[in-house]
Amino acid sequence: MKGLLIISALGLLAMLAEIFKVKKIILPLTLIGIIAALIANYFEWNATMSISYFDNMIVFDRPALAFSAIILCTAFFWFIMANDYFHEDTNVADHYSLVLFALVGALMLTAFKNMTTLFLGVEILSIPLYVLAASKKGDIKSNEAGFKYLIMGSFASAVLLFGIALIYGATGSFDIQTISNYMANNEGNLPKFFHVGVIFMLIAFCFKVSAAPFHFWAPDVYEGSPTLITALMSTVVKTAAFAAIFKLFLLAFALSSPVWSSILALIIALSLIISNFTAATQSSVKRMLAYSSISHAAFMLMVVLANVRNNSSLDALIYYSLAYCGGSIIAFAVLHVMSNNGGDDSFGSFNGLSKRNPMLAFFMALAMLSLAGIPITAGFFGKYFVFTNMIGTPYKWLLILAVLTSGVGVYYYMKVIIAMYFKNAEIDSAVEIKMPIKFTIIVAGLVTLIVGIVPGIVAQLFKF
Amino acid sequence: MLAVLLILFPLFCSFILFISKGNAGRTIALAATVIEFVLGLAAFYLFKQNPDSSLLSYNCVWVESLNIHFAIEINALSLLMALLTTFLLPLIILTTFNKSENHPSSFYALILMMQMALIGVFTANDGFLFYVFWELALIPIYFICLLWGSNNRGVITFKFFVYTLIGSLFMLIGLIYLYNHTNVEGHKSWAILDLYSAGHALTATQQGAVFWLIFIAFAIKMPVFPFHTWQPDTYVVAPTQGTMLLSGIMLKMGTFGVIKWLLPVVPLGLQEWGGTAITLSVVGIIYASIIAISQKDYKRLIAYSSIAHVGLISAGILSANQQGIQGGLMQMLAHGVNVVGLFFIADILMRHTGTREIDKLGGIRSMNGNFAVLFLIIVLGAVALPLTNGFVGEFLLINGVYQYSATMAAFAGLTIILGAVYMLRSYQNIMLGDKKDSSLAFGPLHTNDKIVLVIICVAIVAFGVYPKPLNDIAEQGTRSIIALMK
Numbered sequence: 001m002k003g004l005l006i007i008s009a010l011g012l013l014a015m016l017a018e019i020f021k022v023k024k025i026i027l028p029l030t031l032i033g034i035i036a037a038l039i040a041n042y043f044e045w046n047a048t049m050s051i052s053y054f055d056n057m058i059v060f061d062r063p064a065l066a067f068s069a070i071i072l073c074t075a076f077f078w079f080i081m082a083n084d085y086f087h088e089d090t091n092v093a094d095h096y097s098l099v100l101f102a103l104v105g106a107l108m109l110t111a112f113k114n115m116t117t118l119f120l121g122v123e124i125l126s127i128p129l130y131v132l133a134a135s136k137k138g139d140i141k142s143n144e145a146g147f148k149y150l151i152m153g154s155f156a157s158a159v160l161l162f163g164i165a166l167i168y169g170a171t172g173s174f175d176i177q178t179i180s181n182y183m184a185n186n187e188g189n190l191p192k193f194f195h196v197g198v199i200f201m202l203i204a205f206c207f208k209v210s211a212a213p214f215h216f217w218a219p220d221v222y223e224g225s226p227t228l229i230t231a232l233m234s235t236v237v238k239t240a241a242f243a244a245i246f247k248l249f250l251l252a253f254a255l256s257s258p259v260w261s262s263i264l265a266l267i268i269a270l271s272l273i274i275s276n277f278t279a280a281t282q283s284s285v286k287r288m289l290a291y292s293s294i295s296h297a298a299f300m301l302m303v304v305l306a307n308v309r310n311n312s313s314l315d316a317l318i319y320y321s322l323a324y325c326g327g328s329i330i331a332f333a334v335l336h337v338m339s340n341n342g343g344d345d346s347f348g349s350f351n352g353l354s355k356r357n358p359m360l361a362f363f364m365a366l367a368m369l370s371l372a373g374i375p376i377t378a379g380f381f382g383k384y385f386v387f388t389n390m391i392g393t394p395y396k397w398l399l400i401l402a403v404l405t406s407g408v409g410v411y412y413y414m415k416v417i418i419a420m421y422f423k424n425a426e427i428d429s430a431v432e433i434k435m436p437i438k439f440t441i442i443v444a445g446l447v448t449l450i451v452g453i454v455p456g457i458v459a460q461l462f463k464f
Numbered sequence: 465m466l467a468v469l470l471i472l473f474p475l476f477c478s479f480i481l482f483i484s485k486g487n488a489g490r491t492i493a494l495a496a497t498v499i500e501f502v503l504g505l506a507a508f509y510l511f512k513q514n515p516d517s518s519l520l521s522y523n524c525v526w527v528e529s530l531n532i533h534f535a536i537e538i539n540a541l542s543l544l545m546a547l548l549t550t551f552l553l554p555l556i557i558l559t560t561f562n563k564s565e566n567h568p569s570s571f572y573a574l575i576l577m578m579q580m581a582l583i584g585v586f587t588a589n590d591g592f593l594f595y596v597f598w599e600l601a602l603i604p605i606y607f608i609c610l611l612w613g614s615n616n617r618g619v620i621t622f623k624f625f626v627y628t629l630i631g632s633l634f635m636l637i638g639l640i641y642l643y644n645h646t647n648v649e650g651h652k653s654w655a656i657l658d659l660y661s662a663g664h665a666l667t668a669t670q671q672g673a674v675f676w677l678i679f680i681a682f683a684i685k686m687p688v689f690p691f692h693t694w695q696p697d698t699y700v701v702a703p704t705q706g707t708m709l710l711s712g713i714m715l716k717m718g719t720f721g722v723i724k725w726l727l728p729v730v731p732l733g734l735q736e737w738g739g740t741a742i743t744l745s746v747v748g749i750i751y752a753s754i755i756a757i758s759q760k761d762y763k764r765l766i767a768y769s770s771i772a773h774v775g776l777i778s779a780g781i782l783s784a785n786q787q788g789i790q791g792g793l794m795q796m797l798a799h800g801v802n803v804v805g806l807f808f809i810a811d812i813l814m815r816h817t818g819t820r821e822i823d824k825l826g827g828i829r830s831m832n833g834n835f836a837v838l839f840l841i842i843v844l845g846a847v848a849l850p851l852t853n854g855f856v857g858e859f860l861l862i863n864g865v866y867q868y869s870a871t872m873a874a875f876a877g878l879t880i881i882l883g884a885v886y887m888l889r890s891y892q893n894i895m896l897g898d899k900k901d902s903s904l905a906f907g908p909l910h911t912n913d914k915i916v917l918v919i920i921c922v923a924i925v926a927f928g929v930y931p932k933p934l935n936d937i938a939e940q941g942t943r944s945i946i947a948l949m950k
Contacts, residue, residue: 315529374603374629375596384636391640399637407630414625418618422610459529 001053001060002044003037003068004107010034011100018093026096027079027086034076041065041072052113056175059113066318066462067110067243074235074325075103078228081333081440084340085228095135098128099232106240115164115174118244122160122208125240126153129233133225145224152217156207159200166197176252183255195259201248202260208241209297212271222290227339230286231332234293235325242300246317249304257307264305265395271298272401276408286345288412289331292371295409296324299386302398306389316385319458323370323378326448330367333441334360341431350416352425359438360431361420363445368413370448373406377452466510466519467536467587470503470546474580481573490561493572497554500579504550511543511937526593532654536587540941544793544934545586545720548800549713553579555919556708559808561912562815571612571705574604578709585717591639591654594725595632598681601717602628605709612703624698631684631691638677642729656724660948663729668736675733678726679741685718686774688741689748699767704811707763711770712804716796719777723792727784728948734784742782742868746875748775753882757889762820763810765890766803769846769883773799776879779872780861784949786942788864793938794931795857798845798924802854805842805920812913813894817902822890827899831906836895838917843891845924847884852928856935 010033017026044050050061060068079099086092105125112118130153134146168174170191171182183190203214210218222230253260271294279291303316335345337360343349354361370379383406390399433441451458477496481489510517521537538546557575560568581604584597602625609621645662646653653659663674684691699707727734752771759765777799781792812835813828814820829836841852848854858880866873909917927934 369603375599380599384640387637388640388644391637391644400634403630403633403637406633407626410626410629411622414622418610418622421607422618454527456527456529459527 001051001058001111002040003072004058004060004104004111006033006037006040007100007107008104011097011104014093014096014100018091023092026093027083030079030096030100031076034072034079038069038072038076041069056177057114057117058108058111060111062462063246063314064111064243066314067239067246067321068107069462070318070321070325071103071106071110071236071239074239074329075099077329077440077443078232078235080436081231081329081336082228083436084336084434085226095132098132102128102132102232103236106236109240110243112244112247113176115168115176118248119157119161119164121240121244122157125237126157126208129153129229129237132229132232133221135229136226139224141224142226143224145221148217148224149221152207156204156214159207160204163197163200163202163204166193166200170194170197176247180252180255183253187255190256195256198253198256199260199263202264205241205245205248206267206301209238209245209301210294211267211297211301212274212294213267215271215274215294218294219287219290222293223284223286223345227286227332227336230290231329231336234289234328234332238293238297239321239325242317242321245301245304246314250307250313254307261305261307264301265398268298268301268305268398269401271295271301272405276405276412280408280412282412283347284345285331285347285350285416286335288415289328289335292409292412293328295405296320296371299383299402300324302386302402303389305395305398306393308389308392312385313389315459315462316382316389318462319378319385319455320382322451322458323382323448326378326444326451327367327371329444330363330441330448331371333437333444334364334367337431337433337437341429342427347415347419348426350419351423352428353420353431356425356427356429357431357433360433360441363441364420365417366445366448368416370452372410372413374410375452376449378448378455380452381455465522466503466507467538468522470500470507470538470550470583471536471580471587473500473503474576474583478573478576478580481569481576484569487568489569489572490557493576494554494557496576497550497557497579501550501554504547507538507543508547511538511540515539515940521589523589526590530592530654531652532592533590534593535590535655536584536593537589538587540937540944541720541724541793542586544797544937544941545716546583547934548716548797549579549582549586551923552708552712552800552804555804555916556705556712558912558916559708559811560705562910566612571608574608575705575709578604578608582713582717586720589656591643591656591659591725593654595636595639598632598635598717598721599629601714602632605706605714608706608709609698609702613701613706614703615701617701620694620697620701624694627691627694628681628684631681634677635681638674641674641677660728664731666730666732668732671730671733672736673733675726675730675737678729679722679737682718682721682726683741683744683778685721686715686778687718687771688745688775688778689751689771690744692748692752692771695771696764696767699770700761700764704807707767707807708804711767711807712800715770715774716800719774719781719792719796722778722781723789723945727781727789728945731949734782738782738784739869742779742865742872745775745779745782746865746872748772749779749876749879750882753879753886756886757882759886760821760823762813762822762825762890762894763807765822765886766806766810769806769886770799770803772879772883773803773846776858776861776865776876779876780864783864783868784946785864785867786939786946787860787867789945790935790938790942791857791860791862791864793857793941794935795854795861797934798848798853798857798927801920801923802842802845805917805924806846808913808916808920809839809842812909816906818905819902822893824900824902825894826897826903827895828903828906829895830899831903832908834914835906835909835917838914838921839895840891841921841924842917843887845928847887848880850928851925853924853926853931855928856931 108121136142275294370377373383581601588594756768780788845852848858
């Protein structure tokens with residue numbers, strides 16, 4: 001909870017900095033603030049019991065703290081890397097505070113215990129992102145991205161709100177625990193519109209994590225937004241959304257899983273097929289990553305579908321988020337570097353990268369292998385945990401489908417590696433990386449490797 | 465400890481090669497593989513002295529929460545495969561000495577990394593570790609084929625990669641399924657013996673499903689008909705050393721996997737589906753032999769002959785009796801040596817004459833008599849003439865298949881005739897007859913090439929005349945597997 005407060009205060013401070021014309025201190029201040037939030041997180045983790053705030057509206061229990069830790073760490077490295085993004089603009093402070101407020105929303109999503117805080121979290125997270133997506137003001141594609149994201153996102157929020165209203169109508173409460181108890185006491189007795197409400201909420205979250213068939217906004221928004229904002233969307237936002245999904249569907253609505261599980265299975269199947277086959281035909285790496293993120297969302301939804309009632313689903317989600325964040329941060333950072341060095345988002349601009357900058361090519365290859373799920377990278381263990389969760393369920397056909405589509409997945413990830421190591425560059429000049437980005441790439445790469453080689457670390461770190 | 469050293473030493477050398485620059489790479493690589501071979505021989509000696517020596521196995525916890533262990537053991541089966549790997553690697557490195565590759569250090573580093581993964585696959589005693597090594601073996605070979613292969617390698621190596629990866633993911637699911645059914649005092653376990661007992665406890669239907677999940681990975685690797693479509697193209701476009709690694713050793717991962725990770729795991733599944741798998745293998749033998757006969761490119765011919773040979777190995781192993789499995793092991797060793805020899809011959813032909821087209825070659829014997837003799841010995845080993853290394857294995861294999869079904873054995877036996885047809889006919893066309901234009905360029909062999917060919921020929925004859933040391937180990941390994949299947 002202290003972390004949440006610190007980040008909120010940081011957002012305000014960033015705005016004040018603009019007024020008092022001390023823009024230079026914003027970045028160090030933000031970084032120190034995030035570290036302070038992480039330390040606060042650590043103490044709360046070691047506290048004997050989780051404390052609830054505002055009449056049980058927000059509870060930072062261990063799962064919530066674990067997800068917030070991942071979000072905060074990702075944000076920390078994102079800020080280091082995003083130095084560039086803030087410099088090209090005049091209104092630096094606005095952007096800082098927007099990102100920080102989005103972070104506040106993300107943290108709320110990990111810790112809500114009440115439907116109102118859930119909705120608040122979703123909105124606080126989304127609204128800054130609509131603006132950030134359109135923050136390259138001169139670029140028509142960025143404007144399109146922001147607009148599309150706004151329309152689609154608001155629509156999803158409306159559906160979410162409708163779902164919450166229906167559930168409130170059936171159970172008379174916004175409190176997650178009360179809803180869950182009510183379901184347990186009135187099993188078989190619940191009105192039909194309660195289930196409709198649950199399904200509406202599921203659909204709204206599928207919008208947010210861009211699972212098919214609610215994924216149409218994702219490729220355009222990912223492509224149009226500034227690359228660094230895309231990195232933020234595909235890491236922080238996704239992790240937060242899955243933290244919320246975990247709490248809603250694995251804890252609160254677990255009892256009604258017979259109602260929503262077949263729909264979810266269909267959504268996953270569609271996501272796997274559509275994302276992988278479309279990603280394979282893309283000529284832009286950024287769009288390919290957008291489609292691949294749909295496939296990763298499907299993998300994480302599989303954990304929800306498996307609905308294993310112990311810590312193993314939590315472990316799987318945490319692990320997968322970590323692996324996916326690591327891989328994505330590297331991939332988007334490299335994309336950003338490439339576009340700063342005369343390239344664009346196409347596969348062609350990766351040609352011959354191994355000669356232009358061997359280190360960058362190595363880490364990009366590592367990220368691609370991790371996203372493709374090849375041992376000994378973090379991505380492999382992510383996939384492994386998903387498989388272990390799924391194998392005991394009746395949805396074995398989905399598992400087979402996941403394996404087959406992973407094969408397609410390898411195709412497009414390898415396309416990047418082939419371009420880097422196998423094709424000849426059109427430009428021979430060396431690719432230069434700025435120190436902060438280099439630092440972020442190396443740290444994310446090391447995390448990807450170390451977590452892949454000694455996966456026990458994560459289990460040690462997050463013992464629930 | 466020796467077992468760990470066998471895995472870590474190539475890895476260590478591979479790192480050194482990755483960072484080293486210049487032309488020292490090949491010397492380092494050769495020295496490393498020779499030392500590794502000496503380590504392999506030391507393991508052989510130790511095993512002969514005391515098969516239970518603590519030096520030959522190692523076990524420590526890798527991931528505690530999932531009960532994954534870094535458990536490796538050199539037993540009879542893995543010893544044979546480790547010997548094959550460590551014996552072939554120096555030869556494969558030596559074949560590069562007359563060529564200059566781009567980025568030689570990385571090339572050798574990848575080969576050594578491959579050796580590490582292969583030894584890991586053969587010695588792993590933990591299901592998860594086995595899978596990780598299995599996948600790790602794929603990455604270096606993919607890059608070897610991709611970066612040093614010939615034309616059109618992009619698409620073809622890709623197909624190879626995706627094919628094998630999908631296969632191994634199915635295996636992963638099969639292994640996780642078994643893991644979820646293990647129960648050792650309330651805990652799940654990846655240890656191979658626990659996986660065996662978990663497999664035995666499954667119903668026949670479940671065992672059948674697990675059989676296919678795991679067998680597909682092995683069938684693609686070998687490859688067994690109809691999973692072979694990646695193989696001929698990949699063998700042809702890969703650089704010679706890549707092809708040697710693929711056919712000489714990597715293919716054995718599949719057959720070895722069937723022996724250690726399939727037969728003792730799901731005996732009922734084998735009863736149910738073994739017949740189907742044997743039929744596929746036998747179909748593959750005949751299909752590949754017939755295609756091999758009509759091939760014009762010598763390298764492609766060997767690629768198809770390899771499908772035929774491995775089909776017989778697979779049929780023999782799946783018949784799951786003493787002769788079949790023992791013959792499979794012996795033939796794996798023989799085929800590894802012979803096929804590396806044959807691919808090297810193809811490489812020499814290409815280097816000297818600029819072509820591998822059988823029709824364009826002829827009369828090379830009169831240009832270089834020594835080469836003709838060495839080539840002939842390797843061909844005879846490949847057609848399994850008595851007193852060559854191929855004979856013992858092939859005899860036992862057909863015997864094993866015969867015990868399973870006489871009809872199958874009759875069809876599988878065709879491999880002897882068809883093999884002789886394509887092998888001897890191609891030899892005749894290339895070496896005998898009138899001199900063709902392109903053969904005129906065939907000069908004396910380089911010393912390095914000669915050394916490799918002579919070592920291979922000595923191995924072929926020596927183990928044909930006196931197979932006992934290896935045969936004893938193969939017999940011992942087979943007995944332990946058969947005991948585990950009960």
